[in-house]
Amino acid sequence: DITSYAKEVIIKEIEKHAADGLGRVDYALAAGGGRVTKHSEPFVSQKINTWLPKGKGRNSIHSNAQKMLEPSFGQPGQCFALQGSNGFIEIRLRSAIIPEAVTLEHVAKSVAYDRSSAPKDCRVYGRFEGSEFDPSSSDEENMVLLKEIRYDLESNNAQTFSIDLPISLEVVNIVRLEFSSNHGSPSHTCIYRFRVHGLEPGSITEN
Amino acid sequence: DITSYAKEVIIKEIEKHAADGLGRVDYALAAGGGRVTKHSEPFVSQKINTWLPKGKGRNSIHSNAQKMLEPSFGQPGQCFALQGSNGFIEIRLRSAIIPEAVTLEHVAKSVAYDRSSAPKDCRVYGRFEGSEFDPSSSDEENMVLLKEIRYDLESNNAQTFSIDLPISLEVVNIVRLEFSSNHGSPSHTCIYRFRVHGLEPGSITEN
Amino acid sequence: DITSYAKEVIIKEIEKHAADGLGRVDYALAAGGGRVTKHSEPFVSQKINTWLPKGKGRNSIHSNAQKMLEPSFGQPGQCFALQGSNGFIEIRLRSAIIPEAVTLEHVAKSVAYDRSSAPKDCRVYGRFEGSEFDPSSSDEENMVLLKEIRYDLESNNAQTFSIDLPISLEVVNIVRLEFSSNHGSPSHTCIYRFRVHGLEPGSITEN
Ligand SMILES: [K+]
Numbered sequence: 371d372i373t374s375y376a377k378e379v380i381i382k383e384i385e386k387h388a389a390d391g392l393g394r395v396d397y398a399l400a401a402g403g404g405r406v407t408k409h410s411e412p413f414v415s416q417k418i419n420t421w422l423p424k425g426k427g428r429n430s431i432h433s434n435a436q437k438m439l440e441p442s443f444g445q446p447g448q449c450f451a452l453q454g455s456n457g458f459i460e461i462r463l464r465s466a467i468i469p470e471a472v473t474l475e476h477v478a479k480s481v482a483y484d485r486s487s488a489p490k491d492c493r494v495y496g497r498f499e500g501s502e503f504d505p506s507s508s509d510e511e512n513m514v515l516l517k518e519i520r521y522d523l524e525s526n527n528a529q530t531f532s533i534d535l536p537i538s539l540e541v542v543n544i545v546r547l548e549f550s551s552n553h554g555s556p557s558h559t560c561i562y563r564f565r566v567h568g569l570e571p572g573s574i575t576e577n
Numbered sequence: 578d579i580t581s582y583a584k585e586v587i588i589k590e591i592e593k594h595a596a597d598g599l600g601r602v603d604y605a606l607a608a609g610g611g612r613v614t615k616h617s618e619p620f621v622s623q624k625i626n627t628w629l630p631k632g633k634g635r636n637s638i639h640s641n642a643q644k645m646l647e648p649s650f651g652q653p654g655q656c657f658a659l660q661g662s663n664g665f666i667e668i669r670l671r672s673a674i675i676p677e678a679v680t681l682e683h684v685a686k687s688v689a690y691d692r693s694s695a696p697k698d699c700r701v702y703g704r705f706e707g708s709e710f711d712p713s714s715s716d717e718e719n720m721v722l723l724k725e726i727r728y729d730l731e732s733n734n735a736q737t738f739s740i741d742l743p744i745s746l747e748v749v750n751i752v753r754l755e756f757s758s759n760h761g762s763p764s765h766t767c768i769y770r771f772r773v774h775g776l777e778p779g780s781i782t783e784n
Numbered sequence: 785d786i787t788s789y790a791k792e793v794i795i796k797e798i799e800k801h802a803a804d805g806l807g808r809v810d811y812a813l814a815a816g817g818g819r820v821t822k823h824s825e826p827f828v829s830q831k832i833n834t835w836l837p838k839g840k841g842r843n844s845i846h847s848n849a850q851k852m853l854e855p856s857f858g859q860p861g862q863c864f865a866l867q868g869s870n871g872f873i874e875i876r877l878r879s880a881i882i883p884e885a886v887t888l889e890h891v892a893k894s895v896a897y898d899r900s901s902a903p904k905d906c907r908v909y910g911r912f913e914g915s916e917f918d919p920s921s922s923d924e925e926n927m928v929l930l931k932e933i934r935y936d937l938e939s940n941n942a943q944t945f946s947i948d949l950p951i952s953l954e955v956v957n958i959v960r961l962e963f964s965s966n967h968g969s970p971s972h973t974c975i976y977r978f979r980v981h982g983l984e985p986g987s988i989t990e991n
């Protein structure tokens with residue numbers, strides 16, 4: 371009957387919410403081993419004192435970078451802020467996967483102070499890097515375009531985009547998010563969270 | 578039909594829950610730049626070793642004070658505990674706003690060890706402070722009463738009270754929460770979370 | 785009518801979810817004063833760099849041990865990993881209670897990389913320890929079996945087991961979780977969360 375159907379839907383939706391919001395495996399998640407390995411110039415605000423610069427070397431990673439690989443729990447400010455309206459972030463995944471989708475998330479409209487810093491037009495690239503600490507292999511020329519995406523301010527705050535995997539690519543362990551515009555802020559763009567979904571190559575036999 | 582209506586309500590309620598529980602902007606939120614600037618004597622428990630005193634100077638802020646400007650995630654203990662059944666906390670907001678409401682939250686009944694430390698009768702005051710670090714301007718005489726509130730143990734754990742703004746006041750960036758009673762504990766009062774809602778003066782034109 | 789019934793169920797289920805997932809008091813919760821006092825050999829992974837050994841003394845507690853007394857928020861990796869497929873953890877509760885149930889939780893299937901590290905067959909023991917730091921009283925011979933449990937991978941990720949209290953036992957403040965098998969991993973077993981529910985002896989009169 372209708373009431374047991376309603377209850378079933380409720381339980382299912384809450385389970386999905388409790389399972390990191392989407393109920394989908396995220397290979398970029400910091401707690402799972404994902405990490406930011408490169409990014410464009412971070413935005414340093416004087417207002418929020420956690421946005422401090424940390425290291426200035428060529429390959430230094432900002433202390434807030436990891437925030438984009440962690441849940442935000444409905445909290446404004448739990449993001450990685452980069453300078454200007456275009457930039458990029460490169461992420462090493464927990465393991466090499468066949469990418470199936472990515473999710474880009476901004477803070478919910480209802481609790482946001484300002485959403486002009488949300489990214490808008492983005493491109494997602496992938497590549498496979500054999501040796502973990504080989505700097506020469508980080509050339510952008512090896513990157514394969516996985517998907518062009520646009521973050522829509524009027525849609526859900528977590529937006530998932532499926533990937534039609536190019537024939538030329540098998541697995542990726544490095545994913546690059548490039549944003550070429552945002553929703554109006556001239557000073558900075560905030561990435562609340564970026565997730566990468568897919569299949570582990572051996573998952574069928576290993577399971 | 579009824580099932581699509583039910584699904585719509587479910588999605589909406591979960592979105593509200595995911596959006597910091599209320600789906601309402603909080604100008605006191607620590608992650609947004611809010612901070613505790615003054616408070617009465619903190620309660621130091623030997624049992625929970627995170628409640629350690631930190632600094633003893635006249636204007637020192639207890640390391641747990643910020644907890645009342647952060648989510649509690651259904652966890653007992655994620656609060657700022659003050660000595661006795663009366664006291665106060667002053668908060669500098671992220672920015673000056675026209676205050677519309679405040680929310681006082683305690684831990685949910687179902688997971689609480691003891692709710693006698695919940696605040697009961699409170700008064701909320703506001704004022705505007707021009708220069709950020711001007712100690713002379715922190716006089717309590719400039720405070721305007723915004724609302725008298727009573728936290729009801731039998732109602733929701735997050736209780737929102739709307740403010741009828743006094744004519745004499747335009748915007749506030751300092752809010753003071755005074756509690757004059759609690760729900761029975763002689764030793765201490767716990768503030769799990771206090772939020773301040775309102776409008777940024779230029780928000781209509783700036784948007 | 786049906787729509788108000790649906791709304792009521794929705795609100796109730798979300799409240800339960802918001803109240804630490806179960807809406808039930810947990811006397812093992814770290815934020816409430818629970819702590820791990822003994823455990824078998826921890827599993828140290830090179831991959832996830834937060835799994836570092838900390839202290840190697842006979843009674844040292846791994847820095848990740850506390851994770852099993854904290855919420856996981858739908859995040860893989862937020863667990864205490866122990867070596868092999870059998871081992872134990874001893875927990876000092878916040879206070880002495882008459883135990884009524886325990887809850888064993890693993891990460892949700894939908895977000896897990898691998899669930900072979902989930903515990904399977906377990907035994908839960910309890911005892912009362914008078915003086916807090918008396919090492920001689922930690923003898924396992926004083927332990928009373930409270931419950932044999934089996935974690936079922938096909939059921940909910942948080943599984944609650946009720947306890948039929950043995951006549952010989954009154955209150956416990958130490959609970960021991962022993963696992964004798966897991967769901968397939970030869971290298972390690974992950975405990976995401978373990979909760980202990982019950983009644984405080986004086987709760988009727990004290991309330
Ligand atoms: K985040």
Ligand SMILES: [K+]
Nearest residue numbers: 644647648649
């Ligand atoms: K809190």
Ligand SMILES: [K+]
Nearest residue numbers: 851854855856
């Ligand atoms: K946990």
